[in-house]
Amino acid sequence: MKQQYLEKYRKLGLKISYYRKLKGFTQEQLAEKLDKNLAFIGAVEAPNVNRTISLDTLFDIAEILEISPYKLLKDDD
Numbered sequence: 001m002k003q004q005y006l007e008k009y010r011k012l013g014l015k016i017s018y019y020r021k022l023k024g025f026t027q028e029q030l031a032e033k034l035d036k037n038l039a040f041i042g043a044v045e046a047p048n049v050n051r052t053i054s055l056d057t058l059f060d061i062a063e064i065l066e067i068s069p070y071k072l073l074k075d076d077d
Contacts (some may be wrong), residue, residue: 001052003074008075012058014071017045019065033064 001009020030031041034057043051053061062069 001050006022006050006075009052011075012053012072013045014047016061016065019067019071020045023065025065030061030064034060049069 020027022030025033027041027045028038030039034041036057040051042058043049044053062072
């Protein structure tokens with residue numbers, strides 16, 4: 001992961017967490033639907049852990065949460 005994108009990945013993780021909670025899913029439920037382990041979701045959502053995700057995974061998360069992928073990438077600043 002490039003140093004210049006650390007903040008973008010942090011914000012992405014926070015948005016995934018926000019929309020997951022809005023949908024009423026636990027991290028465990030999201031992990032199960034993604035066919036990933038709980039540690040993966042925890043690392044993605046943790047603001048102090050540097051974890052990348054693929055576009056395929058981003059698209060899968062958006063589909064599961066029933067939102068457009070752009071909502072996870074949109075810069076709200």
